[in-house]
Amino acid sequence: MTVTTTKGPRGPKPKKAFSRANIFLYGTLIMVSMYYLLPLYVMIVTSLKGMPEIRMGNVFGPPMDITFEPWVKAWSEACTGINCDGLSRGFGNSVRILIPSVLLSIIIASVNGYALSNWKFKGSEVFFTILIIGAFIPYQTMLYPIVILLREIGLMGSIGGLVLVHTIFGMPILTLLFRNYFASMPEELFKAARVDGAGFWQIYFQIMLPMALPIFVVAIILQVTGIWNDFLFGVIYTKPSTYPMTVQLNNIVNSVQGIKEYNVNMAATLLTGLVPLLIYFASGKLFVRGIAAGAVKG
Amino acid sequence: MANSVEIKNLDLNFGAVKVLKQLNLDIAEGEFLVLLGSSGCGKSTLLNCIAGLLDVSDGQIFIKGENVTWAEPSDRGIGMVFQSYALYPQMTVRGNLSFGLKNAKVPKPEIAKRIARAADVLQIEPLLDRKPGALSGGQRQRVAIGRALVRDVDVFLFDEPLSNLDAKLRTDLRVELKRLHQQLKNTMIYVTHDQVEAMTLADRISIMKDGMIEQLDTPERIYAKPCNKYVADFIGSPAMNLFTGQLSDTRFGCNGFNLDVSGYEFSDSGLRDGAAWLGIRPEHIMTGDAAHGASYSGTAEIDIVEPMGSDTLVWVNFAGQSVRVRTIGQSGLKSGNTLTIGFDAARLHLFDKKTELRL
Amino acid sequence: MANSVEIKNLDLNFGAVKVLKQLNLDIAEGEFLVLLGSSGCGKSTLLNCIAGLLDVSDGQIFIKGENVTWAEPSDRGIGMVFQSYALYPQMTVRGNLSFGLKNAKVPKPEIAKRIARAADVLQIEPLLDRKPGALSGGQRQRVAIGRALVRDVDVFLFDEPLSNLDAKLRTDLRVELKRLHQQLKNTMIYVTHDQVEAMTLADRISIMKDGMIEQLDTPERIYAKPCNKYVADFIGSPAMNLFTGQLSDTRFGCNGFNLDVSGYEFSDSGLRDGAAWLGIRPEHIMTGDAAHGASYSGTAEIDIVEPMGSDTLVWVNFAGQSVRVRTIGQSGLKSGNTLTIGFDAARLHLFDKKTELRL
Amino acid sequence: IELEVTHWWTSGGEAAAVTKFAEAWNATGNTWLDGAIAGSGGTARPIIISRIIGGDPMAATQMNHGRQAEELIEAGLLLDLSEVAEAGGWADIVNPSSLLEGCTLDGKIYCVPVNIHSGQWMWLSHAAYENAGLDVPADWNEFVDSAGELRAAGTLPLAMGQQGWQQNLAFGAITIAVAGTEAWREVTVNKNADVARGPEFTAVFDAMVNARELASGSNVQDWNQATNMVITGTAGAQLMGDWAQGEFAVAGQVEGVDYSCLPGLGLNDVLDTGGDAFYFPVNDDPEITAAQLELAALLISPEVQVSFNLAKGSLPVRGDIDMSAANGCMQKGLEILASGGVLPSGDQSLSADTQTQIEDLMAQFWSGDMPAADAQESYAELIEKAD
């Protein structure tokens, strides 16, 4: 075939790097990003300023004298009542609450989700529906009955009690995630395993679990942030020696002595948010993917 | 020959929907039975019942004479191969093959022996340490078969094992499966909705429709003597041409032609009169010179010509409808021309108009 | 006849991957061109380039003589039908058909007229007020075609429009498409990897491999005179049997047989010696008595017999390999028996061993 | 023995005062485990109550004495302190005796009053008035008169934290000052709604409307932020309880020089005698119970009372101790106490439920532009329904 080169456009269509659509698109994104970044910026900047500089106004100006004093104070010196050990104590408690709560809630929810999608039994859907409706019940409704429940099983005020509460309230949404995820796995795999003589737990541990990594990531992220950020349960179902970090944060921020030490408050706030923030920044992509796998269907 | 699988009065309902209805089926030892039917007719459901993956609503299932209606899938002596292979993605091929055996607490050396044998039969030795993700479709399918093989089961169940593969591979694996059956001589129950697979693989084909078995017979007989209009229409590609008309003793007449059917081999039903369907397969319609000697011959206008290489499919307008005719490749026929076609009474099919049963 | 679509030196890269390589293609006005090739060879990519949905890396595209390389898809005078139908699910059929027109500000009465015509051609009048969710697969496909139809385009592009449908429906719609083309006489470019579709629909078939066109010719010639080994192997089902051996002037000899090829119609290349491939289609191998008169005849052991109703596929062991033979239905052949087979030199294919081009 | 004590004293002056308790307790060889909960009593109370109900009580907890604990006592959840009280002769030393009454139910004593707080104080910034070239007012009326000029000088006349309880406190102070003690007692103690609808209260609500105007532009939330405005001179005055004095002390200001305090808003020399008390939830451990009783006795002991109340800026609960170290404001309060200008605190008369509703009403009144008459009617209705 002979090819005669012809006039006219040839090759790739020229793209303007700054087309109007692009300017609009990136412009919007950058503007919106500023809205989202503003609080973080303010918190970081303020936490690095000294009190005199703050009093001069302008929360948005960069610090003239960078000082880490507020961070040190927030971590280990800020006072609540007569305890002046800052957030440091709450951090340990938060970790001690977080790890068992996350593990327990995810283990239970994953088994539930697995049972619900692969081993349906009479009534399983009913219980699940109740559970899901439970996810939307305002916590306040449950506060009092749970106080009584914890009293009856003797876990009131202990870390164990709080772990239990977190497990209970994490269960609906996690179970939903796991159920949807397991239901989206090919049913034939489950059938094949049954023909191979595997039982409930064997299928769970040897077949399902190794395949459920993405959804475990989502569950872990959701639970870590949820539990770490929890204030209501932390304050009601624990006592000062087991207060999580958020409660300490609230105590520090609300213990106004003279004028508010904004820099310390911001540093404390940042310190408290550090763990979930790190997790989010580290796992953005996995999270989106997991959400797609477990939450969005149809 | 003893029956390997017996199904008695099987009912299966999903809620209010009756999927299988009073189904009976006996499968002989070593037989290759294909369940064929259109989508949604209950083939997979039946297979799952045999495997014990679905609880039957009523009826009984026997395997090797034993009532297994309520037995666990793993205790029934069955192995199953799925359409999507259903290999455990995180295990190596070896792990996949040994999973069931480990569950059954088979001793290690025995497991190794069986895997070696299966790998040999299926020629998958070089793949044993790979994961399923690193295998091609055909290889995966072979591993899936191997998984049933190592468990030394009496009955193999296949649920459309080849329909995820491309045409070429499907042909090859089909032949391999046939060879495997000749070698192993296990009972095999095979679900498909592909006629070619059914025709080529089966010792007997069971044609299903709406949860019931329409005809259970050898491929040859199903092709040559479909027991009712549904089967006749279902089997054969392109499908049989059907004309509705009036049968009176030895003649069939309809709007457009009339022919002598005294050469037709009537069944025992004895009926020879009344409204009827006349069927003839596209490949049995004679064309050109050959047509002249047939029981009936006439001319038709060619509508569409579909050359398919080895043969040509011609759509002609005849007796007021579009009739498919299959003829040799490179026939030189052209749309708009006229074609002489002929019907041979010995190769016709007649069905009662009302009951749709073969006459 | 003017060229409807011309593609000149088209290159398309996805990043570093060259998917289409210096591709040239001229499609005549009113032609039905099928792009055929195995999965991943770049068929859809080429179609998307023509439609303007992908930006080409180099080269030009002309539609009706106009350079549309940089034109918007909607300005190219093309209509496209997708494998997944891609109907707008929340609109009625009428909405789907009129959406593009409304957008192009076509006056209302004109829209109504065009929809009426398309609905008439495609016989979807009764469906006009339903939503796509309430349609069967075949109906959806028809609506998708209708969407291209109403836009009064010069070129129809189809991307595997039938591959989501079941076998029966596929056959029917194939014929409808062919009829539609005969009626509309638009240029149609049709992507498929199904040979039967390609053979039956195409005026010309373009066989693609790795982003290049291997052969562009009528179905008959592609079947009868494949230009190289790839095309020969690709076209025909079951595939051609290929033997490797030595050609010396008028004889081809290999491990197991030796035959006179003086009846072979050599191409102009002039080569008649050296290592070569010999190919013969299963349907061209003669069996039984007919074989005796052939250029070569010998006996082979039957391995597997696959009855397919209208004909039988026999796998025989011959010349150290498994050879496919296609013979009549109900042949009565049995595995293990011996079969006489014969090759006719006029129906052989010879390819150079190195270049794989037809000799 | 380690005893956990919960309270909501977290501001500077308060924390200093708690330290006094803790030091005294630690000095006895025991350990004070501080369970401060930041925020007001509103934040802390649910925590305290749910822990007591939940069976994991703290050893001691701050609560406003009065009606708040009644049900807990009835449910047998709080420790009976009668023994210690008798041994310490509390009945004789606690002055005014109404304080101990608030701790008594069916003749048994359940709490230790630790201080007396009164809400009817006005705090004035000298700096603010000096800046405006004005004299520091001597009573509420003068304050109202000079407010216009103060504002003209760019100073906010009245600092007001935007929280219901602070606004309610201001309401209480204005009531006592404007309507007088009789009317106040009739309404608050006897729940006489007719009086609440009467002319005395009309005057009160008119004064409230005035005060609302004077406070407009006060954007702070917490009471000590408001106090801080007075300390720094950005506001002229604040209506706040005597605990505000602690903030002035922490800021190093001197009464009469940097700020003035006017009990009863300078109009009526009466103070209510609310205050804080400590309750001791019942515990299974006899050792802890013993320690609880020990702590109860300690809290009311003379030395502890002195050091605590000096730090806190409140009045001691016993009349038999020497408070000469106290500063001017406190001395004023002590004088009023001694002269018998005493009213029971609202906490003792009204249930938390009613208090909350009144606070809500006040919050609504102060933040909006509710006319005086409407507010008065709503108030009267609440009094009518109060139990």
Place this chain on the structure above:
Amino acid sequence: MTVAPDPPAQPAKRPRRLFKNLMAKLASLPMILTALVIFVGGTSWTVFYSFTGSRMLPKTEFVGLDQYERLWNSDRWIISIKNLGIYGSCSLVLTLVIGFCLAACLDRKIRFESAFRSIFLYPFALSFVVTGLAWQWILNPEFGLQSVVRGWGWETFTFNPLNDPDTVIFGLLIAGLWQGTGLIMCIMLAGLRGIDEDIWKAARVDGIGTIKTYVVVIIPMMRPVFITALVLIASGIIKLYDLVVAQTGGGPGLSSEVPAKYVIEFMFRAQNLGQGFAASTMMLCSVVIILIPWAFLEFGGRKRG
């Protein structure tokens, strides 16, 4: 086909229903207990006591519907409901719109997609307490946004939503949107990615502009995703509490009170459990009203899910 009903060799009996899938049932026990004891039990307990005159401790002293009557006569409750209504409707609409728009922007094959996504998503990692505090500071008129803009020379610029009873709800909204839109964006993005590529091609061939395609074709196709998002947002709105407490404390006055806060305050501060329970029962009712249509859409139409 004739069937010889020969008696089975060993008559296999249908196993007991209860013991079928026993392991699955055992493993689901925590879920069953949670569902029954906590959710059903706890809720019924609350509803039950809402008919009593309980004060600080639950008591079975029935007062009929008194608590409800008082509830609906209470200004504060009415204000709370109104506030929630305003906040809720704005938040619902804006979260969906912003979430979708951001997702659509990110779906346009842009550069730095993951950076933008992280920026939009990170606030979700922060608690409402932190959110509330941060925005309280930024919106503070003395040194926040207002003073900065005034510092630039625009002396009359006034932006002080938190201290104005009329606009305080919008102050909350700014913070609430900041925290919550990221997750919705994520869900929308996942939904957009799930849309058949061919639909986009079809629209381009039909000559439909990008924005029009989103509005007319894509959004209607994403109905299930929108429903999921809607339910998530709605459930969050009803629970709105921490943010209010941290950012405004319900003030100024009662102008940013919300029902959840009413419940807590009456249960604990006012020590009127009955009233608090009545309020939470009302909240429960609203949840049920929201959930019923959703459950219908979600579970009604399908067999397997």
